[in-house]
Amino acid sequence: MAFRGRGRGRGFGRGRGFTFAKEEPFILFPDITLPDIKNVEEDKTLVIWNSRLQSFWKSSLYYLEETTSTKNESADIERYSDRGKPKSKSRRDPLSDILKMTPDLFPLELIKGSKMGQHRKVRWNPQSDAQKLDVTFEKFQKRDEKEGMGQGEDEEEEENEVEEAEEEFSDDGDYNQNVDFDDDEDDFNMDNEIDRDEEAIY
Amino acid sequence: MATRYGIQLAVHLISSHFGDLVAKVCECLLRKGTLTLRDIIRFTELSAQQVKNCLLVLIQHNCVQAFSTVEDGGLSESRIITQYMVIFNNIIHRMRFSKFIMIVSQEFDKECEELLEGLLQHGRLTLAQLLDRANTDKPEGKIPVVHLGGDRSRIHVRVLKSGFHRASCGLLCLSGNSFLMIGLSLTIKFVQFVECCPAQDALRESFNRLVNAHYVERCPASEPLLELKTDEAPSRRGAKSAKIARVVETTEQRALKAAAPMEAKRFLVVTNTGSDIHGKNTVDMPSNEITGEKQMKDEYMQLDGALGGAVCEKEVVWRANFEEFVLRLKQKVCVASIRAQYDDGAGVVLSAMLEATRGTERKIRGETSGPLSLNAIFEEVMKTEEGRTMTLEHVRSSLNQIGCKLDTAGPDQSYSIDLKNIIDTAQRDEVELIVLKRYGKEAFRMFRLLSRTRCLAETNKISDTALVDKKEAAKILYKLWQDDNVHMVRPTATSTSDKDLCLWTVNKDTLWKHVLDQMYHGALNLSLRTLYELEQEREILQLPREKRIGELGKRYERLRRVRILMESSLMKLDDSIMLFNDF
Numbered sequence: 001m002a003f004r005g006r007g008r009g010r011g012f013g014r015g016r017g018f019t020f021a022k023e024e025p026f027i028l029f030p031d032i033t034l035p036d037i038k039n040v041e042e043d044k045t046l047v048i049w050n051s052r053l054q055s056f057w058k059s060s061l062y063y064l065e066e067t068t069s070t071k072n073e074s075a076d077i078e079r080y081s082d083r084g085k086p087k088s089k090s091r092r093d094p095l096s097d098i099l100k101m102t103p104d105l106f107p108l109e110l111i112k113g114s115k116m117g118q119h120r121k122v123r124w125n126p127q128s129d130a131q132k133l134d135v136t137f138e139k140f141q142k143r144d145e146k147e148g149m150g151q152g153e154d155e156e157e158e159e160n161e162v163e164e165a166e167e168e169f170s171d172d173g174d175y176n177q178n179v180d181f182d183d184d185e186d187d188f189n190m191d192n193e194i195d196r197d198e199e200a201i202y
Numbered sequence: 203m204a205t206r207y208g209i210q211l212a213v214h215l216i217s218s219h220f221g222d223l224v225a226k227v228c229e230c231l232l233r234k235g236t237l238t239l240r241d242i243i244r245f246t247e248l249s250a251q252q253v254k255n256c257l258l259v260l261i262q263h264n265c266v267q268a269f270s271t272v273e274d275g276g277l278s279e280s281r282i283i284t285q286y287m288v289i290f291n292n293i294i295h296r297m298r299f300s301k302f303i304m305i306v307s308q309e310f311d312k313e314c315e316e317l318l319e320g321l322l323q324h325g326r327l328t329l330a331q332l333l334d335r336a337n338t339d340k341p342e343g344k345i346p347v348v349h350l351g352g353d354r355s356r357i358h359v360r361v362l363k364s365g366f367h368r369a370s371c372g373l374l375c376l377s378g379n380s381f382l383m384i385g386l387s388l389t390i391k392f393v394q395f396v397e398c399c400p401a402q403d404a405l406r407e408s409f410n411r412l413v414n415a416h417y418v419e420r421c422p423a424s425e426p427l428l429e430l431k432t433d434e435a436p437s438r439r440g441a442k443s444a445k446i447a448r449v450v451e452t453t454e455q456r457a458l459k460a461a462a463p464m465e466a467k468r469f470l471v472v473t474n475t476g477s478d479i480h481g482k483n484t485v486d487m488p489s490n491e492i493t494g495e496k497q498m499k500d501e502y503m504q505l506d507g508a509l510g511g512a513v514c515e516k517e518v519v520w521r522a523n524f525e526e527f528v529l530r531l532k533q534k535v536c537v538a539s540i541r542a543q544y545d546d547g548a549g550v551v552l553s554a555m556l557e558a559t560r561g562t563e564r565k566i567r568g569e570t571s572g573p574l575s576l577n578a579i580f581e582e583v584m585k586t587e588e589g590r591t592m593t594l595e596h597v598r599s600s601l602n603q604i605g606c607k608l609d610t611a612g613p614d615q616s617y618s619i620d621l622k623n624i625i626d627t628a629q630r631d632e633v634e635l636i637v638l639k640r641y642g643k644e645a646f647r648m649f650r651l652l653s654r655t656r657c658l659a660e661t662n663k664i665s666d667t668a669l670v671d672k673k674e675a676a677k678i679l680y681k682l683w684q685d686d687n688v689h690m691v692r693p694t695a696t697s698t699s700d701k702d703l704c705l706w707t708v709n710k711d712t713l714w715k716h717v718l719d720q721m722y723h724g725a726l727n728l729s730l731r732t733l734y735e736l737e738q739e740r741e742i743l744q745l746p747r748e749k750r751i752g753e754l755g756k757r758y759e760r761l762r763r764v765r766i767l768m769e770s771s772l773m774k775l776d777d778s779i780m781l782f783n784d785f
Contacts, residue, residue, distance in 0.1 A: 029734070037767055040767055040770055040774070041770060042766050042770045043770045044766060046300040046301065046304065046769070046770070046773050047765065047769040047773075049300035049304070049319075050300045050769055051769075052319075053299055053300070053319075053322065054219070057220065057323070058219075060323070062219075062220050062259050062262070062324075062325075063219070064220060064221045064224055064252075064256060065221055066222070095255055095259070098324070099258060099262055100519075103424065103425075105421070105424050106258060106424050107261075107270075107284050108284075108425070109254075111258075122331070122334065122335075124334070124335040125338060
């Protein structure tokens with residue numbers, strides 16, 4: 001009880017010869033002497049492949065996110081400003097879609113109770129449905145390189161891919177948000193549902 | 203070697219590829235060692251289902267290996283428990299997947315490259331999954347159908363390399379819009395892209411080529427059972443030589459050995475039609491592994507008999523064989539090192555030797571290349587562009603120059619080279635270069651003296667031999683000692699004059715480990731900084747191209763340059779990491 005309250009207790013008073021450590025500002029990346037960048041051999045091919053692999057894994061079903069159950073969330077009013085926030089429900093396919101859950105491939109204790117077969121067609125390219133940031137970046141890289149090398153035919157094909165990527169990235173707002181728009185489970189407008197049911201049918 | 207920063211780098215890689223949950227489980231295994239599922243749940247404080255999913259992902263991507271052991275239950279019956287061990291090297295290999303793809307793209311065609319990319323993306327796939335993946339909508343899956351002017355007949359054109367198209371009917375097509383067909387000149391009216399499934403046979407052929415080259419292998423067993431290891435009583439007590447020669451295998455090493463498929467089965471592709479092994483597999487395999495097609499198939503059937511029938515080819519799971527890729531990179535480093543040390547001719551000769559003995563070298567560490575006869579080496583040298591002008595005498599002198607061992611026991615003189623020596627020299631040069639850049643020329647001279655003599659030397663003697671002032675020498679040696687680059691020994695002083703006596707040496711094992719840890723630290727910092735820069739400019743990346751003008755365009759260009767520079771530096775640093783850890 002004697003130590004309740006804020007901060008100062010016995011032994012921390014001024015003038016007793018006991019001082020705190022000197023506070024220094026936290027710098028995430030302190031400046032250091034770097035070598036000359038001209039000596040660095042740029043390997044764009046490796047960078048592009050790396051980028052492709054990274055973006056694949058980020059959007060694949062192997063990237064496990066912490067998902068919170070919607071039932072545990074407080075029944076708060078859904079606000080307009082919440083639209084831009086990431087949804088807690090994961091949109092990734094389950095692992096059982098691609099992993100063959102057989103004892104030949106995985107230990108028995110890990111696959112007990114899981115679905116043995118694959119019922120859905122595997123989406124080999126998850127980025128086709130998602131925003132392709134890095135892919136677009138690397139496509140532009142390739143196009144810039146090939147412009148410099150004067151390869152016309154491939155550039156045209158790359159442009160087609162890029163245009164396809166840009167077309168797939170579309171921010172249509174409400175139109176594409178039908179998936180999350182539930183008519184049927186509106187806890188706060190049950191009366192309206194009843195009204196709709198009672199509408200006259202012509 | 204899982205050092206302190208090596209573990210942090212591994213965790214960072216897993217986190218950026220698979221998320222924080224998987225990284226948490228991975229870190230738990232890296233720091234605490236082999237654990238059971240229950241222990242992992244307890245230490246990570248995650249739910250059972252989350253831990254199981256994380257382990258499934260890690261096993262799928264060859265980062266974790268499970269194995270079973272029999273636990274003595276004491277009064278109760280013994281039971282089988284499953285444990286999970288992390289494979290540190292496979293996690294670090296994830297950083298260099300692009301180099302593996304580069305190797306295949308240089309040796310084979312685009313299809314092989316894409317098959318390998320699929321295996322690296324997914325960790326493990328069956329052949330059916332690989333074929334299915336190749337048949338999904340990809341730009342390369344579409345072929346241009348060229349409608350020629352004035353003639354409605356269609357000619358299918360397959361896009362090969364850029365700027366050059368060859369038609370399936372044998373037309374030779376020029377770049378641009380002109381085609382030449384048996385003396386007639388036709389122009390392209392328009393090009394229509396149609397969906398086309400890549401020929402299944404062509405894909406299988408590409409897959410077989412990868413397996414034949416040992417870049418793809420069968421996956422290990424999911425849960426091998428390790429037998430209880432009883433304490434071996436030495437037959438002759440006091441036989442020190444026997445104790446020194448015996449290498450103690452850890453449980454993890456035994457588990458990996460037990461899980462690995464048999465060598466005869468590891469690169470075996472069995473066709474579905476009931477016919478025997480694909481012809482090429484038997485031709486390319488080394489003679490000591492060829493037992494005849496029928497016999498091999500019988501062995502395969504016997505091996506799989508316990509699993510309840512023949513395993514269909516399409517159900518066999520394949521993965522990239524990291525060992526082979528590391529070996530190729532090691533050979534490249536050896537050739538580059540010889541080329542730098544001697545001349546291009548020596549590099550060509552060594553490259554030819556390594557190419558000729560491809561397939562026979564299995565172990566990576568402490569392996570010699572060869573033996574090969576001089577004529578065989580000369581034939582291989584003649585196949586290369588640079589070696590065409592070399593004479594037999596030139597090849598012989600290059601072989602002597604690079605330190606090849608000559609074996610005159612057989613009918614022909616055969617040459618072999620110890621790659622370990624080349625790697626040791628490269629490692630030593632790398633460390634000396636680091637000391638030179640960090641501490642200066644004088645420190646470099648003293649360090650070089652110590653690393654090459656490998657014995658304890660006194661301060662004054664070092665300063666005299668390295669031509670360094672005595673006071674400076676003492677200061678520099680203390681600085682090197684503080685940073686763990688040299689080892690100091692103070693003998694017990696017997697008289698007052700010996701009080702300041704210090705003996706110095708370079709402890710190679712400790713220092714190499716320390717250097718490797720510093721390299722992991724550097725790689726981690728580079729990765730984190732790259733991620734930070736991309737995160738800072740995330741909004742710029744999301745902008746469409748037409749909006750990136752003016753100031754935004756400049757920021758985009760800067761980000762692009764930064765990314766290329768940093769990732770290229772990371773790849774270069776990774777070469778050094780491989781030199782100390784994998785070669």
